[in-house]
């Protein structure tokens with residue numbers, strides 16, 4: 001017997017819809033569905049109703065979707081306008097009827113119209129977003145460091161390079177953090193911008209009902225010249241062994257460093273704190289130097305290695321012209337886009353001085369889906385691998401190697417944030 005259908009309205013929300021929209025969001029994310037006044041006030045402060053979609057069945061919100069303006073750093077350091085997607089839920093009673101597909105189509109069309117170059121998201125589950133043209137463009141890793149096994153000298157008393165580390169409070173972090181982060185993210189392909197609210201939430205000024213606050217320790221690294229170059233936020237537990245040995249864990253919430261000296265000094269500091277026998281790294285770049293700072297890198301065990309930021313190219317020309325390339329060369333790409341946003345055949349001409357990308361009628365050398373171009377855009381994937389997987393078709397022998405020589409980067413892209 002077929003289910004009686006009521007027409008479901010997918011539309012931008014109004015301010016009056018917000019409590020109902022938040023209830024649906026909490027339901028989809030398996031949080032308690034009640035909605036506190038403080039949460040309504042907080043979300044009202046940053047949600048853009050015109051970019052916040054809800055699906056309504058008989059007046060009740062049963063699906064949510066939100067996007068916002070973001071900048072993502074392309075390879076080479078150019079910030080590119082992105083459509084950042086978040087808060088995607090469909091209530092379990094209404095799943096698998098195409099509601100996500102409807103909301104995604106509306107949002108991506110609007111982003112294209114606005115002139116965004118890419119759309120971005122952090123996927124809750126891997127299989128959801130490839131069908132909409134998103135590819136996993138960065139990965140993340142977490143390490144657990146067994147401090148006594150590192151081989152580090154336990155007599156360490158501070159950085160040897162003339163720099164210094166000081167503990168600071170949240171107010172200091174709000175003063176020095178935003179400027180430091182701007183330097184870091186502009187040099188880090190795959191990083192996205194942070195707004196003021198991020199610093200308020202992450203220093204405990206703005207406390208969210210849905211995630212209880214534990215005041216962390218904040219440590220700043222200054223170079224010998226007194227320049228702020230690194231910051232870390234971490235918490236510690238209180239755990240002792242039966243034999244009265246300290247067995248405490250330091251858990252890093254976030255660590256940013258503008259220089260290798262700052263990065264090395266902050267990890268060294270974390271591994272030197274008395275009573276701390278385990279350091280949990282938090283979300284890091286997959287090629288983070290942490291293990292290699294340790295005399296015995298095996299003391300750092302990988303506990304997570306997974307896809308992180310996904311990218312959907314909305315404008316092939318601008319996306320490929322925004323980034324830099326490792327060498328010089330030309331390539332004709334046939335980009336297949338079932339979503340109809342940016343498919344076509346393009347000639348990429350790249351040199352160390354810049355790149356041009358233009359529509360062309362020349363014969364294609366590689367044929368690939370727009371999701372795979374998203375996967376390649378930040379330099380983290382190999383075309384040769386994608387050819388081997390059957391995802392990219394090599395129309396001219398050797399084209400995959402030419403593409404890898406141009407597109408790949410010596411350090412891996414990384415997005416330090418979740419949104």
Ligand SMILES: CC(=O)SCCNC(=O)CCNC(=O)[C@H](O)C(C)(C)COP(=O)(O)OP(=O)(O)OC[C@H]1O[C@@H](n2cnc3c(N)ncnc32)[C@H](O)[C@@H]1OP(=O)(O)O
Nearest residue numbers: 028086087088089090095096097098099100101121124127
């Ligand atoms: C950026 C973020 O916010 S990530 C958070 C995503 N949200 C969640 O994970 C919360 C829990 N899950 C949900 O709310 C929903 O299941 C959603 C949002 C993932 C999917 O919503 P739906 O309305 O059911 O998706 P829709 O019906 O449009 O599905 C389209 C296609 O994707 C497939 N699909 C959807 N979700 C999944 C999934 N989790 N795993 C595998 N396939 C999926 C469907 O089977 C369908 O496939 P088809 O086109 O071959 O028939």
